Amino acid sequence: MDADMQWTPYLERMKELIDPLRPDPIREWQGTSLASAREFSRGRAQGGFGAWRADKLEKIGIGSFVHAGNRHFAFCAVISGETYDLPLFLSRLEEGPHQVILLVDIIPVVDSLIDENYRKKYIESVQPLWDRFAALPGICPEESDVIRSLTSIVYTAARVPIDNEGMRLAALAPHTEYLKSYLAFLPEAAPVADAAKKQEFSVKRAALRKTLSAHFFKEVLPGPVRESLGNDMIELLNHVCF
Amino acid sequence: MAKVAWNDMTAFARVIVEDYKLFEGLDLVPLETYEGMDTRPAWEFKAPMATGFYKPYILRGSDRVEKITVGELHYMGRARYCALNMTASDAYDLPIYACEFDETAPRVGVTVDLMPVVDMGRHEEYRQKYYRDLAPLWRKYRTIAGFTSEGRCLVQRRYGPWPWARESLSPFSLDGRVEEKEDRAKLMEAVVAYARVWLELLKRAEPMRDEDYRREVLRRKKKLQQYYRDLDPGGEVLKKIFGEGRHRLFVSLVF
Numbered sequence: 131m132d133a134d135m136q137w138t139p140y141l142e143r144m145k146e147l148i149d150p151l152r153p154d155p156i157r158e159w160q161g162t163s164l165a166s167a168r169e170f171s172r173g174r175a176q177g178g179f180g181a182w183r184a185d186k187l188e189k190i191g192i193g194s195f196v197h198a199g200n201r202h203f204a205f206c207a208v209i210s211g212e213t214y215d216l217p218l219f220l221s222r223l224e225e226g227p228h229q230v231i232l233l234v235d236i237i238p239v240v241d242s243l244i245d246e247n248y249r250k251k252y253i254e255s256v257q258p259l260w261d262r263f264a265a266l267p268g269i270c271p272e273e274s275d276v277i278r279s280l281t282s283i284v285y286t287a288a289r290v291p292i293d294n295e296g297m298r299l300a301a302l303a304p305h306t307e308y309l310k311s312y313l314a315f316l317p318e319a320a321p322v323a324d325a326a327k328k329q330e331f332s333v334k335r336a337a338l339r340k341t342l343s344a345h346f347f348k349e350v351l352p353g354p355v356r357e358s359l360g361n362d363m364i365e366l367l368n369h370v371c372f
Numbered sequence: 373m374a375k376v377a378w379n380d381m382t383a384f385a386r387v388i389v390e391d392y393k394l395f396e397g398l399d400l401v402p403l404e405t406y407e408g409m410d411t412r413p414a415w416e417f418k419a420p421m422a423t424g425f426y427k428p429y430i431l432r433g434s435d436r437v438e439k440i441t442v443g444e445l446h447y448m449g450r451a452r453y454c455a456l457n458m459t460a461s462d463a464y465d466l467p468i469y470a471c472e473f474d475e476t477a478p479r480v481g482v483t484v485d486l487m488p489v490v491d492m493g494r495h496e497e498y499r500q501k502y503y504r505d506l507a508p509l510w511r512k513y514r515t516i517a518g519f520t521s522e523g524r525c526l527v528q529r530r531y532g533p534w535p536w537a538r539e540s541l542s543p544f545s546l547d548g549r550v551e552e553k554e555d556r557a558k559l560m561e562a563v564v565a566y567a568r569v570w571l572e573l574l575k576r577a578e579p580m581r582d583e584d585y586r587r588e589v590l591r592r593k594k595k596l597q598q599y600y601r602d603l604d605p606g607g608e609v610l611k612k613i614f615g616e617g618r619h620r621l622f623v624s625l626v627f
Contacts, residue, residue, distance in 0.1 A: 270525045271514070
């Protein structure tokens with residue numbers, strides 16, 4: 131790839147949406163310092179990740195890196211606070227010269243087949259975006275079986291062919307639009323009083339985090355990229371994001 | 373797009389039972405009563421607008437099967453609404469095998485899936501237990517034209533207008549509209565391949581031991597059945613044919 135290549139401005143655009151929340155940095159997660167994820171150069175991978183907390187949100191993990199100068203990876207995960215019924219937000223982008231691979235979703239913390247009110251509030255309200263991005267070139271199911279098993283009915287995944295540079299921004303739009311929808315839930319979100327419901331959210335949230343920590347980066351990062359990062363950095367990214 | 377003449381449409385039940393011999397080696401016996409309803413009126417029916425059959429079975433000497441239904445409804449010489457449903461009894465957490473195969477001259481609207489009876493986001497182990505053998509089949513058959521369009525794979529898009537129906541699907545569902553005659557035949561291969569996976573899972577199935585888990589499974593299973601019986605647009609066709617109330621037997625056998 132050309133050294134002057136302009137990657138999709140994922141990080142900038144996503145941060146622009148998050149900044150108004152006035153998030154506080156998280157420097158340590160479960161006894162592990164996140165400092166070495168902030169800016170790293172590992173093998174052929176250079177980039178940086180950070181975690182923040184904000185009102186009603188336990189964690190916002192976001193970052194990106196470039197591998198071997200020809201592949202750009204970017205991620206964002208938002209985990210809601212324990213006392214809220216808010217879903218999880220998950221987004222990933224993998225960009226090369228000719229294609230952008232993407233996944234973005236708003237994942238319920240209940241069984242949304244059973245809980246119709248929750249589905250209407252948090253999932254069906256995002257359906258217009260799901261319908262809109264169905265027309266995105268390269269739309270396809272998420273390839274990872276593990277990740278697809280976690281996704282909601284409104285996830286958008288695609289392998290967008292880059293026929294012209296405008297397509298990079300087209301591939302970015304689902305991330306920013308889904309994030310806007312997610313952030314729009316925040317003002318109305320109130321602590322849940324019902325103990326049984328809280329327990330249900332907590333169990334599902336914990337299950338999602340466990341599966342994502344165990345599988346997400348292993349599933350979405352190609353072998354040579356994982357090799358460059360090393361297991362310790364992948365573990366650190368899990369701490370940052372999940 | 374090639375239109376398929378009525379007489380050339382898929383003989384769904386015959387293809388499954390006779391051509392593919394799906395149930396060979398299984399001792400199927402007719403299920404005469406289901407949820408308090410006499411099922412015999414559905415075994416063969418003739419109504420002003422439709423003829424057909426929905427035949428429910430159980431396995432002789434086994435407590436594992438709630439019902440295995442295979443059926444076809446031929447509507448005014450224009451459409452064949454075909455179904456295969458295999459549901460395990462309440463003691464087991466097996467997914468529900470569900471296939472809807474609706475054929476008209478221009479296309480087949482099809483859904484085939486092993487629908488999970490748990491929230492897979494909460495139970496990651498369920499995927500490993502029941503979907504390992506289905507994953508390669510999903511990758512193989514999702515390339516059938518109709519699941520893809522202009523190079524885009526649209527698996528899981530046919531149910532777009534019905535969020536409850538999309539919620540019911542597993543991450544391995546095949547769901548789309550298939551047009552060409554040879555692709556319709558390929559679909560039957562997929563329908564049977566998925567069914568064989570379910571029958572293999574049934575052989576190895578162990579009853580649920582944990583009472584909390586069992587309650588969780590049954591809650592979702594009953595919700596799935598309620599959704600399909602109450603809200604499936606196909607139910608409206610059955611109401612029209614058999615009348616409000618009488619249609620209940622048919623929707624309950626199909627799902």
